[in-house]
Every structure is written in C-alpha cells, then in structure tokens.
Amino acid sequence: MFERFTSDAREVVVLAQEEARALRHGHIGTEHLLLAQLRLDTPTTAVLRRHGLDHDEVAAAVAAHLGSADLDxxxxxxxxxxxxxxxxxxxxxxxxxxxxxxxxxxxxxxxxHIPFSSRAKKVLELSLREALAMRARTIADGHIVLGLLREGQGLAAKVLHDRGIDPQVLREDITAALRG
Known part of the structure; x- marks a missing residue:
C-alpha cells in the first residue's frame, strides 16, 4: 500500500514516528498522524490551520491526554x-x-521501531479507501486526514471535537482541497 503514497503522505508517516518518539510514546497513534500533518506545508495543512489547528496546541492537548515523558x-x-x-x-x-x-x-x-496502534493502522487503510472513492491513483496526505475523520474514534478525533471542529465541514474542505 505504501507504494501508492505520495511523498507528502509518506512524510506524514515518517513524521508521525518522530512525533511519537518526541513524546516518548510507545506507539504511533491517530494523534501522531495529525501532529505530523500539521508539520507539513501542503494544501491539506492549510485547511487544518484555517479550522484553527496549530501543531504546538495539538501537541499540548495530546500530552495532556496521554502524558509525556517530559511532563513526568x-x-x-x-x-x-x-x-x-x-x-x-x-x-x-x-x-x-x-x-x-x-x-x-x-x-x-x-x-x-515504534509500532502503529490498531486505530492508526485503520486510518491508513481508510486513507486507501478514501483515495479509491475519489478515483485517485495515489494516496495523498489529505486522504490520510480523511481516514482520520472517517475512523472518528482515536485521540485525533477527540482533539478535533474538543476544539469544536465539525468533522463533516472539515471533510468537505479537505475533499475540496484534494480535488483542487
């Protein structure tokens, strides 16, 4: 499946591992995928920022939920x-x-090696389904965010909810950005 990922989508996966390592978490979860996306400079990230998401604020929210070795x-x-x-x-x-x-x-x-949580694996599977539904030949970083939204149960979804972000509106904006 990773061979179908664009360079930006691959970068999300690589940066997610860096995010998990920085927080000293023993897994890569949905929250790490979201944090990784917020480190990129892509149309998808621009949409997330327009919805009020900032890397440092999301990192603080993740640390508050899961803890951080630095806080400990x-x-x-x-x-x-x-x-x-x-x-x-x-x-x-x-x-x-x-x-x-x-x-x-x-x-x-x-x-x-930091393993993916079952939810993060599901997000990556759903990103493929999102790309196929849009008849895309590759899986872009926006498809990963759509997978996060479709999964809807991980910490990334909780962070979005806590910030008052409407997942359906965000989905529409990400989809529009992907269709560009």
Whole structure:
C-alpha cells in the first residue's frame, strides 16, 4: 500500500514516528498522524490551520491526554529526582535500554521501531479507501486526514471535537482541497 503514497503522505508517516518518539510514546497513534500533518506545508495543512489547528496546541492537548515523558520528568525533578541521571546510571550499569519495559516477556523493542496502534493502522487503510472513492491513483496526505475523520474514534478525533471542529465541514474542505 505504501507504494501508492505520495511523498507528502509518506512524510506524514515518517513524521508521525518522530512525533511519537518526541513524546516518548510507545506507539504511533491517530494523534501522531495529525501532529505530523500539521508539520507539513501542503494544501491539506492549510485547511487544518484555517479550522484553527496549530501543531504546538495539538501537541499540548495530546500530552495532556496521554502524558509525556517530559511532563513526568519535570514532576520528578520537583521532588529532586533527575530522571536522565537515573537512566544514565542504569544504562551504564546494566546496558543500553535497561529501563525499557519488555513486551509480554519478549526482549524490549528496538528504539528505532515504534509500532502503529490498531486505530492508526485503520486510518491508513481508510486513507486507501478514501483515495479509491475519489478515483485517485495515489494516496495523498489529505486522504490520510480523511481516514482520520472517517475512523472518528482515536485521540485525533477527540482533539478535533474538543476544539469544536465539525468533522463533516472539515471533510468537505479537505475533499475540496484534494480535488483542487
């Protein structure tokens, strides 16, 4: 499926991984896809901005919902605990990744690989369906946003709802931008 992605759509996927890593989340969710889209300079991003979405504000909303290692580290710092120093000592003593939690008794996952949540996978599948419905030969970044809207249950949808954004109006505006 990724071979059908335009360069902007591929960039959304790559940036979503960077967003998850920056927030120190162990998955790529719908919220990371939305944050990634907001880092681009495309007609789809322009539509999102016209609807009042800003990368930094959405990142703050995501951190408020899911937490962020930076927020956790700051809370510990107020208690006199330097999380970075603790990690450094643990890794010096036990090896890199010593504090990474294993998954179901397996080895810790590679820091280079962050898996997609089931909802994010669904969004990517829906982006293909959106492209097909529009008779597009490729999957553009706007199709990913349409997939986010169609999925409608992830944190990205909650962030949109909390900001009073009407998903149907946004869908119409994104669709118009894609038809350009």
């Amino acid at each position: 580290a700051e809370a510990l710092r107020t208690l006199g605990i330097d999380l970075d120093a603790v990690r450094d000592v643990a890794e010096a003593t036990f090896g890199p990744g010593a504090l990474d939690a294993p998954r179901h008794g397996r080895q810790p996952r590679s820091p280079a």
